[in-house]
Amino acid sequence: RIAAEHNWPCNWQKIEEQGIGHHSTGMGKRAVPVMLGDSLRALFIGNSYTQYNRLVRQVQALAASTGHKLSVKLVEHGGWTLKKHAANPETLDAIREGSWDFVILQDQSKAPAREKEWVRENVYKPAHSLDSLRRLYNPKGKTVFYMTWGHDIDTYAEMQQRLAESYLEMTAQLNAWCAPVGIAWKRVRTENPSITLYNNDHSHPSRQGSYLVANVFCSVFFQKPYTGTYYAGLPEEEALYLQRIAQETVFSNPSLWNIQPTMQPEEVAHRFYPEPEQQYSTPTLSKPLEEGLASLFEINRYLKDLADRHPDKVTLFDIGKTPQGRDIPVLYFGTPNEKKKIRVWIQAGLHGNEPAGPEATCMLVDYLLNTPEGTELLKKVSLALVPVANTDGYAMQSRKSGSGYDLNRDQSKLADPVTLLLKKAYKEWNPEIALDIHEFNPFRKEFELLRGTKTATAADVLFLPSGHLNIPAGIRTLSNGLFREEAEKALEANGYHSGFYFTPSVRNDSLYAMKDAKSPQSSSTFQGLTNAVSLFIEIRGIGLGRACFARRAECGFLVSRSLLETAALYSKEVRSEIRKAVKETCSGKSDISVTFQSARTEFPVTFIDLTKNERFTKPLPTFDALQLKAELVRKRPKAYILPDTCRMQADKLRALGIEVEEIGKPFTATVEKYMVTGYKKATKEWEKIYPVTVSTRMVKEKKSFPADCFIIRLSQKNANLAVTLLEPESVNGFVNFEVIHTKLGKELPIYRKN
Incomplete structure (x- = not known):
């Protein structure tokens, strides 16, 4: 206990073997509480599964190693059921002590796996009785059901499924939480069968099994990722793997474990969002509902199996590893050099807590490889497909990457290594059409x-077209016209509703809609600035967990398929418009729209009243980014010059596909320089989105530059992206995002060559 409290190294296995510090006289006897000051308090009620390998002490030691204090008490008797505990004065007195943050209930290993009627009578009723007592004496606490695992016998799968069903049904009925140990157990059995989770009796946990259980409880109790330094005597690599599996299991499905219940009532889903009739065998939809979302392992295995069966059609390639060591797979259908085929880029899962996109891409891969229609499409389209762009985030169902960045807000700064890997792959593919799900x-x-x-x-799907004025008008028209309209038809034909994306804003107690995109902080705009036809969709899904999942994934699939069909059917028209846009860009004749404002208008939005279970439409005052008016306009220069001190910035431009020339000798040129006349740091609310706002005045002068300066000529395809990043006042440009630092009154290290 002292070692745990002070986070000292301690050989816990040796303590187990020698019986040092035991608070129990053996199997079937209760442990006395071990209390720490300023702690969370947890009461464990169970049997040998909760007692084995000193589980509660492991939970406490693991918590201490992550900086948390946890007081624990165990009431256990070997082989006991919840029915016996519900009639046991010792158990009832322990609950009556009060002030428990968590009361953990674990039934006998076989009991919840029996036939449903027996379970309702002999498991659910005593569980309800114990939970009622907990509510009376611990109204601020929470009941946590300890979902155990199937025995290591021929009927493991059936037993595990029944256990999961029973524990989750009790969890829902009593508005409790579930510690999904059995689901984590199954993941280890599937992904890493070399780890032995069972004791020799094929029922009780091994040291590895108990350590996995302890990590599931710590994940449930403390609700945030951790790296514990207590390994319970296991090798470090094995212990860290079990930590990771436990956390991924808990954090990837919080609504399923009722830790973060979904906000959508079942009657709303039943009336307005029924699941599609078609059955899919994709990674999540082929799993029992009780197991939640597919893991990265299951997604990658699904895609690899398809790719292995069709090596003539697709190549599966990992473009690199994330900071947490996970691969980022990309599927290539064809190559970027097939001139007769139009090149398409589709990515999903850029935000890790948006799982319908990855499932939709799996549907698309299956369609392309296993249907005649898909085979025909691949004769006309070359496709680079990124099923899970943010693999670290997906593993934990976290919006941000493993490095803590919102990857859709990292389009300019390129602070995350994952962004660089994705941009490199995007640049090498050089798509003509791009979709982000x-x-x-x-x-x-x-x-x-x-x-x-x-x-x-x-709406099931909201489209987020970009109105950024530096994207050529023809590209914007294709994105928001032909491709969006065809996708909407495909959705409507299948009974789905769509509209335009907006974010709500409250001003003077009135609700406003901020509609569509105008900033390169989103891939919707970034891709358009590379002269690609850019589509960006948002599926109704965050906060729903596994609910309506087939519907959500099918929406993404239908839009993806429509995009490929439209690309194949109108490839000549698309390429003609892109050539025109590139020619216009390279000519340098168009001015630069540096800053702009959205038009004020009114926009009808359809809502669901979750209380009355009815649909209604309400017109909202709206700031529409598809109707932009330029405020600050500048003549487009022939080139920008960055001094030799800007190598990092030059490398970022290259990573984004912008051609940067390095001048190996000194030179003199007449340039325009920017002097900073206004400088404002963003408030804390906006500092991550718009860190700095500047105003400048330009001064013309003859300037000498040393060797190794950088020239960005604007007679190139991605010049619109370059001007948007390098003009100082541009939202999400290099100055705005502090890729280039400045202060009031300073000269910026960006020069315009005319």
């Missing part, structure tokens, strides 16, 4: 202003 949160508190009730956005 996201999910949005339909449950926004701001919507309560409409009726005073809980309200959600109704």
